[in-house]
Amino acid sequence: MTALSVNLNKIAVLRNSRGGAEPNVLRAGITCLDAGAQGLTVHPRPDARHIRADDVLALGQLCTQRGVEFNIEGNPFAPARAGYPGLLALCEATRPAQVTLVPDSDGQLTSDHGFDFNREGAALQSLIASFKPLGCRIAVFVDVGDTHVAQAAAVGADRVELYTGPFAEAFAAGQPSLALQEAADTARRAQHAGLGVNAGHDLSQANLAAFLGHVPNVLEVSIGHALIGEALYTGLEATVRAYRQIIDQHP
Structure with a gap:
């Protein structure tokens, strides 16, 4: 079952x-x-343009209380x-179920590429070793x-997260077949x-069923x-329920 x-x-x-404090993240x-939702994700960036360190602590406590997964994304090199x-200090303070390592630079608008293992593998291995004692599952962002x-x-x-931005673009253009095949091949x-397989970036109610239907x-x-x-447009609760309905149809 996909979470x-x-x-x-x-x-x-x-x-x-x-x-101020509205809308309230917690x-x-x-x-x-x-x-x-079976978990919450945050991606705190060094410039605190959105999620701040205090949000991470509050949401980490919420997830612990609820017994659900907390996923912290971030650039381990920052x-x-x-x-x-x-990133390491935030994970030490919250002990998330998962930390997802993403190679985004400080000024990057959003995550838009995965790690280059040939170029960054050695440094990444050393950094991952520093997270392991925290008991976090480690996922790394990868290109389809x-x-x-x-x-x-x-x-x-332990896992990879497939960067699904190109798939979403291909889907919107009405030509998702090749992107779906590449995603399925990469997952396999x-x-x-x-490795376990996660996925994220520009997934939506419009394209999620197609993705889950093709990627194992x-x-x-x-x-x-x-x-x-x-x-x-439809409210946060209703929207989350709609996503769960799509996901539950693709066990």
């Missing part, structure tokens, strides 16, 4: 655009869990600085079509190496941007 983890970054973007997280204690995806296991990862290569044994989808956008 739904709701990414709350966009709630924090709205809050930060005005200042309340949004509670609503998502009450509606059936150094700590004022207002951002670093990466023929070296099995190297994620060699550097110590990862699974053959003993996806363990988790992390969805934020589209879900929060859709919730502006």
